[in-house]
Amino acid sequence: MITMEDIIREGHPTLRDVAKEVTIPPSNEDIAILQSMFDYVINSQDPELSQKYGLRPGIGLAAPQINVAKRMIAIHVTDENGELYSYALFNPKIISHSIEKSYLTTGEGCLSVDRDVPGIVPRYARIKIKAVNIDGEDITIRLKGLPAIVFQHEIDHLNGVMFYDHINSEDPFAVPQNAIAIGR
Numbered sequence: 001m002i003t004m005e006d007i008i009r010e011g012h013p014t015l016r017d018v019a020k021e022v023t024i025p026p027s028n029e030d031i032a033i034l035q036s037m038f039d040y041v042i043n044s045q046d047p048e049l050s051q052k053y054g055l056r057p058g059i060g061l062a063a064p065q066i067n068v069a070k071r072m073i074a075i076h077v078t079d080e081n082g083e084l085y086s087y088a089l090f091n092p093k094i095i096s097h098s099i100e101k102s103y104l105t106t107g108e109g110c111l112s113v114d115r116d117v118p119g120i121v122p123r124y125a126r127i128k129i130k131a132v133n134i135d136g137e138d139i140t141i142r143l144k145g146l147p148a149i150v151f152q153h154e155i156d157h158l159n160g161v162m163f164y165d166h167i168n169s170e171d172p173f174a175v176p177q178n179a180i181a182i183g184r
């Protein structure tokens, strides 16, 4: 079971690596790793388990965050309309995106960052993702709102990008032109 001890923190070089594609069909080992990441995201959102095991609640997790430089992400998030987006994916890729941007009004955090980094994190408002699911099947997903933001945050981790890399250093609270504000 993944706990906070397994999650590496900023300064660890793996967080700045470009993660490697997972060979498809996935090995039993890669399937087990991805399942453990998905279990973390689910467990961390359970008040009892998160308290019992000291888990920081997460709506997403990327394999580099557990020091595995492979292209795997787990996401479990409900959007503003109460629709659940629950995925454990290999080799996710953004194949198209809107020009329009969006951002979380609260800013972003990260399980690998033990400090607040205030500021607007501009994201694409809408994205289309191709990936392979844990059963080895190709899938395509269209996303907007908070789920789109979470997927971009996790895919950034696969490319060695941290959320604060996107914050405008001159004016951290500058709102990107015509961007959509997303509440949590």
Ligand code: K2U
Pocket: 057, 058, 059, 060, 061, 062, 104, 107, 108, 109, 110, 111, 112, 149, 150, 153, 154, 157, 184
């Ligand atoms: O990758 C991670 O470190 C998990 C991140 C995911 C995240 C996605 C989008 C915006 C911010 C963070 C967080 O720890 S999950 C914590 C959280 C919970 C509810 C809403 C936003 C963030």
Ligand code: NI
Pocket: 109, 110, 111, 112, 153, 157
């Ligand atoms: Ni993160």
